[in-house]
Amino acid sequence: MIEETTTGQIATEQPGRTAALVLDRASVAYGDVPALEELDGVVHPGEAVALIGPNGAGKSTLIKALLGLVPVVRGRIEVLGTTPARARRQVAYVPQADTLDPDFPVSVEQVVMMGRYRKIGWLRRPSAADRAEVAAALEQVGLARRARDRFGTLSGGQRQRVLLARAIAARPRLLLLDEPFNGVDAVSQHALLEAMAALKEQGAAVVVSTHDLAIAHLACEEVCLLNKHQYGFGPTESVLTPERLRATYGGQALELRGDRVIVTRT
Numbered sequence: 001m002i003e004e005t006t007t008g009q010i011a012t013e014q015p016g017r018t019a020a021l022v023l024d025r026a027s028v029a030y031g032d033v034p035a036l037e038e039l040d041g042v043v044h045p046g047e048a049v050a051l052i053g054p055n056g057a058g059k060s061t062l063i064k065a066l067l068g069l070v071p072v073v074r075g076r077i078e079v080l081g082t083t084p085a086r087a088r089r090q091v092a093y094v095p096q097a098d099t100l101d102p103d104f105p106v107s108v109e110q111v112v113m114m115g116r117y118r119k120i121g122w123l124r125r126p127s128a129a130d131r132a133e134v135a136a137a138l139e140q141v142g143l144a145r146r147a148r149d150r151f152g153t154l155s156g157g158q159r160q161r162v163l164l165a166r167a168i169a170a171r172p173r174l175l176l177l178d179e180p181f182n183g184v185d186a187v188s189q190h191a192l193l194e195a196m197a198a199l200k201e202q203g204a205a206v207v208v209s210t211h212d213l214a215i216a217h218l219a220c221e222e223v224c225l226l227n228k229h230q231y232g233f234g235p236t237e238s239v240l241t242p243e244r245l246r247a248t249y250g251g252q253a254l255e256l257r258g259d260r261v262i263v264t265r266t
């Protein structure tokens with residue numbers, strides 16, 4: 001199927017190749033209240049898409065819809081060739097680190113092992129292979145030496161990396177990241193980007209919501225500009241323009257400072 005998106009970009013579902021994600025005139029609602037309308041776009045395995053838009057634009061809502069947690073009321077969302085709910089076992093989600101209680105008494109490696117439980121089953125003991133996956137995932141985010149430390153003793157950026165390691169250990173085909181770079185220092189940001197790149201190389205697709213345009217340029221082949229409606233979906237270089245960003249951010253006074261979108265007044 002080939003169709004023209006609202007941006008004029010050509011979105012293609014290629015025959016014989018299962019797209020990681022297909023949005024086809026998809027609308028999403030909380031009860032009677034529409035949250036996102038008429039989204040169109042395709043993301044292929046090994047690619048990343050950045051979700052960009054102001055606060056309340058619906059970025060987290062789209063991520064929840066990809067997890068099957070918010071219903072599609074019109075159109076279609078396909079994840080890994082099936083419905084979001086059916087694809088759920090092959091999708092990993094990294095929430096914002098500050099949504100987890102840092103006082104929860106678990107070690108870093110126990111948090112990462114949680115990523116294996118869907119494969120292990122909750123009643124079986126982790127095998128040596130599971131422990132090796134956990135060690136490799138921690139290595140990938142640069143925290144191998146913190147494995148035995150208590151999760152709550154790590155910095156916010158390090159905790160975010162642990163949550164990414166948990167997702168990596170699940171060996172997902174689609175990774176969803178909700179603003180993973182918020183309040184994260186340069187070392188953690190670098191580690192997150194490296195781990196994201198490694199996952200893409202292994203063929204996983206990535207959806208990442210961010211306010212940081214540098215991340216979109218550095219790590220994402222595609223961007224999706226959102227503010228209840230879609231203001232663009234397609235290759236980063238052609239879609240991420242100041243004009244489209246201004247349209248996406250609507251009446252808000254917007255400054256593009258280097259690679260960050262700064263909303264100066266709402």
Ligand SMILES: Nc1ncnc2c1ncn2[C@@H]1O[C@H](COP(=O)(O)OP(=O)(O)OP(=O)(O)O)[C@@H](O)[C@H]1O
Pocket residue numbers: 030033035053054055056057058059060061062
């Ligand atoms: N559980 C819910 N029930 C009803 N409305 C909701 C719910 N969660 C979010 N919304 C509404 O949906 C809209 C989109 O919110 P969402 O959290 O997806 O935005 P966002 O782009 O992720 O924002 P931010 O950048 O601030 O995280 C908002 O108007 C919000 O109030």
